[in-house]
Amino acid sequence: MKLLVTGGAGYIGSVVAAQLVEAGHEVVVLDDLSTGHEDAVPAGATFVRAPVTDAAGVLGGGGFDGVLHFAAKSLVGESMARPGLYWDANLGGTLALLEAMRVAGVRRIVFSSTAAVYGEPERTPILETDPTLPTNPYGASKLAVDTTLTAFARMHGLGATSLRYFNVAGAYAAADGRVYRERHTVETHLIPNVLAVARGGGKPVSVFGTDYPTSDGTCVRDYVHVADLARAHQLALAGCAEGTHRIYNLGSGTGFTVQEVISVCREVTGHDIPVVTDARRPGDPAVLVASSELIQKELAWKPDRASLREMVADAWAALG
Numbered sequence: 001m002k003l004l005v006t007g008g009a010g011y012i013g014s015v016v017a018a019q020l021v022e023a024g025h026e027v028v029v030l031d032d033l034s035t036g037h038e039d040a041v042p043a044g045a046t047f048v049r050a051p052v053t054d055a056a057g058v059l060g061g062g063g064f065d066g067v068l069h070f071a072a073k074s075l076v077g078e079s080m081a082r083p084g085l086y087w088d089a090n091l092g093g094t095l096a097l098l099e100a101m102r103v104a105g106v107r108r109i110v111f112s113s114t115a116a117v118y119g120e121p122e123r124t125p126i127l128e129t130d131p132t133l134p135t136n137p138y139g140a141s142k143l144a145v146d147t148t149l150t151a152f153a154r155m156h157g158l159g160a161t162s163l164r165y166f167n168v169a170g171a172y173a174a175a176d177g178r179v180y181r182e183r184h185t186v187e188t189h190l191i192p193n194v195l196a197v198a199r200g201g202g203k204p205v206s207v208f209g210t211d212y213p214t215s216d217g218t219c220v221r222d223y224v225h226v227a228d229l230a231r232a233h234q235l236a237l238a239g240c241a242e243g244t245h246r247i248y249n250l251g252s253g254t255g256f257t258v259q260e261v262i263s264v265c266r267e268v269t270g271h272d273i274p275v276v277t278d279a280r281r282p283g284d285p286a287v288l289v290a291s292s293e294l295i296q297k298e299l300a301w302k303p304d305r306a307s308l309r310e311m312v313a314d315a316w317a318a319l320g
């Protein structure tokens with residue numbers, strides 16, 4: 001298939017693009033490099049440096065069978081400070097893409113959605129049918145895209161799948177010998193921050209909140225290996241049915257506290273990682289754990305690398 005991967009120079013998009021190239025697809029990556037890295041685009045893919053709002057120029061070339069859409073703003077804190085930016089980039093960007101797809105007759109899309117659409121969940125594990133009450137503009141803008149996809153499927157016959165990621169971790173060693181890893185300029189995620197401290201990053205790790213109603217007072221999250229997550233995109237693409245919008249949670253179904261993650265990082269790296277207790281980070285729910293039963297049942301997806309130790313070990317090895 002000929003596929004467009006928007007945001008394919010980012011962490012998750014580049015792993016998906018690499019797997020698609022490995023699977024023999026013709027891949028075009030569209031990325032403006034606002035947060036991505038050109039050297040993360042797989043060698044076998046064609047790279048177009050442009051914003052997602054220019055998708056019409058690429059899709060107009062013809063022959064595309066589907067789109068995997070990752071290009072987005074994804075920092076919760078930034079979304080609180082600059083909500084307009086998030087609505088514009090995430091909803092506005094996706095609307096431009098969907099319109100370009102409609103004009104070019106491209107009928108399949110897999111969308112990178114998020115657990116942030118659920119906000120503070122009433123229960124765990126979270127089901128796709130649970131209430132969506134996002135607590136920040138990032139989650140709200142992603143939820144708005146989910147709603148838009150439902151309308152485009154119904155009204156324009158699009159085949160769409162939203163994958164609601166929980167916490168993505170690990171790195172991907174591709175068949176071509178390259179290693180794709182998380183490397184954000186502004187790193188907010190727990191595991192890369194902890195591993196940076198293990199490498200000698202100076203300051204201790206800040207643990208955001210130790211008074212949550214959890215086993216050790218720190219937040220519980222559900223970590224999924226980026227290679228497993230990427231594989232789910234291939235299954236989702238194959239499963240896209242015209243006129244239908246499917247939504248699936250993607251996690252491993254097991255929760256780990258922040259302290260447990262840090263302990264695993266200590267074991268894997270052999271470093272005594274210093275921590276300091278910090279205030280709660282605004283908008284952090286106490287517990288986010290996915291039920292991924294639906295995608296397991298309908299798309300036969302199963303995490304192969306569900307162990308947190310393997311995710312941390314892969315991320316650590318990727319740092320070289």
Ligand code: UDP
Nearest residue numbers: 188189190193206207208219221258281284
């Ligand atoms: N966290 C932390 N210190 C950090 C980064 C994150 O204590 O330097 C906590 C954060 O408050 C949350 C969990 O680790 O409870 C996971 O945060 P992350 O940003 O990795 O993912 P999120 O769950 O926000 O998508």
